[in-house]
Amino acid sequence: MSNYGAIAAVTQALQNMLTAGLRKVDSDPAPGGVTTEPLDKLAAQDGNPALNLHLYQILPNAHWRSMDIPWKVKPGETGHAPLALDLRYLLTATKPATAQRDLGIGMRVLHDNPVIDPGGAAINPFERARVSMQPLSLDDMEKLWTGVSAPRLLSVAYEVSVVLIESEVPTRSALPVLTRGTGSPDSIEVQAGLSPQYPTIERIEVGDRNFDTWLRNGSKPSRTDAQINDKIFIYGQGLISSAKAIVGSLLHPRKSGPLDLIANDRGGLTLDLALPEFRATNIPAGPCSIVLQIEREKQKEDDIGIIDSTNAMTFSFAPTITSIAPHALSIPGDIVVEFAPPLVNDQAVALIIGNRQVRPKNGVPAAGDSFVVFRLEVVDADSPEEIGLGKYPVRLRVDDVNSVVVDLEKKILSSERPTFSSAFVVEVKK
Template sequence: MSNYYAVAAVTTTLQSIIYQKVIQEIQGVNVTTFPLDKARENNETNQINLFLYHLSPNIAWSNHHPIAQRKRGENKKSPLGLNLFYLISVYGEKDNEVKSHQLLGKVISLFHDLSKITSDMIEAATSENLKESNLHQQVEQINITPLNLSLEETFSIWHGFNAAYRPCICYQVSVILIDSQTTINIPLPVLSQHNKQGNIVQLGFLPILTAIELPNRQSSAQLGDLITLRGNNLDKPGIYIRVTHNQLKHSIDITPLATEKPDSIQIRIPNQEQESFNQWHIGLYLVSVIVKETENDIQKSNDLPLILSPKITTLTPKETKAGPLKLRISCTPPLQSKQKAFILWGDQIFPTRKRSHADQPNLTTITCKIPLVSQGEYIVRLRVDGVDSIPINFNTVPWEFEPNQKVVVYDN
């Protein structure tokens, strides 16, 4: 589900998609989100205007029961499903109608190929200006569908804003789910069973994890990352964090960083220079909070997933000629014997051979043979058991690809 920033997040994402795709072929284009009567302030530039002219409840979601049961005895309002309706109009520089038709054709072509908005698109568009948005976490797919409006229906939209008609096209974007902000009705814990005297069944207030937040809104964690755990009752004494590798069944107990907040605690994954680094392995972890009040009184919270990605430390060659290529990569954390690795070369995937070093137990060297590479600049990623390395340098503004994960191929 998403919060009340969802509508703004959709508009921002569509605006970003249109700009990024159109600017590749047509220079000097502004993508705006003005009302129809204020869309064209001057005629000096090419302009595409994206206007949200209507919203309506999604019929399928409206048929859901208004009250949803989350747990036994806990009720909360169901999410609100919305359809968003956008009108896209175009304007050529200096009122050049041929140019405006070119812009319209580009937009139509774009959304003919792009029928849905992915979570990656939303996250990329909202990471800076709409950080509070969590629409990228919505599970329900968001589709883009062209509307078959008659000429009269289109005229009525323009007439409603006292604006002169322009060539345009309309789209429906659905479904957007906005979660209810009302407080959940949670019953109190049971103090006794069957109202009998004797032993009292006392339920403590256990820690509960609700979310794991990674830096830079990453989909997976990296060595050295600061991890924030959100939840309830996280300030109990004797608390620590347990992370368990889903495949290796290897657990690590971590003391959280100093905090007195009941709704959040933080841990830091060690980097390669720290001694505890060799306890961590690539893949899926289950994270839980453990409360140890006495030796015999140990309580455990629910589990949440955390993915640790591989990190490429060295890559050779950085430059090469077109033709067959042999890549050599070093990565951390070191791969385990049963873990499978692949190299992602641009949009292609290739198998690898891996080798560990006795003198460098914290590294794994991987080699990969690519039959034929052509001229260009390629981003190289490492995939281990379905988890990809992150090729982005988050320390630059704007973000850039890591130079040590890039290979330039020259023509012979």
């Protein structure tokens, strides 16, 4: 994502491209290469550079004007939309003697490079800046030169779209929903309706800990984010019948190959897959999917062995916070969070304190990191008098998957409601 330096970075990138294009034709172009002066600073004399690039208008981009940032805001969260801009430039040939040739060189360079990546503080690859010619009528061109004492020079207009400048207002992240209603049941099951002769995964449930038992006793939806040492229960049709062996392949978009896990028959239509700690280091946090390979029993000795594959069913593998320090701090202050599994390349990390997202203090963490330092500048307050003081649950987000803030092992009576674990709570003090 870009910051306040994006406009200058785009202008600099265009200027560098045009200068390089001129040097391919002239080994020593005019002094200064390509300038970015306003039109009233230009004068028709031989000492001028061959081309001038003038940013004459900045417009809001209608498409991105009220859109959230896809990689920063999840469903149910609210965030400030980025400042989306279209930049309009006037490319002018400043030497009358070679104006048509010089302008042709510049136009060819921009035509050959329709997409620019200024790098540094500029555009995220999700939405790169595109360069296109912007036809102007004679009347519009005349308006640009109005008030300029120098003669009208040969010019052509271009538009660069879109330049996104990220808002510095933090995204607000709602706390997780622990219960839905008071009745039972509060979820709806939908059957896939596929033929039972094909093995089909219909749904996945996560966990068999005390919190998960409380959910099932209340007919509430189970957890969807698995952690280290969790079990995954797989429900479907054709999974057990005549099965000799079942292997689950866990697929992760950041892993080059599948991770095989042995499935155990729990009877009926249910299987369970364990995520043991010694294998969990091979599973990065983030969205995953499971596919089962089912080896069937031979009906006759000379039968050919059959291995069926199911559909892929998605779930999430959540990071596990192992320690937070300190548990009480004054703002502004640093929080060190240790977690598992370690990060892999280019994973997005954020700390959510209450409903405010905090980015890593030292930029993007490196692959293999298992702790990150976050700088807490401000938190949300329940009232103006409190100025954000109080206790806040803490979650770690890796690739859009949040850690669990509930104590999964605590026994919960039927009359109780789950609470956030004190191990994942930070107190903000004066």
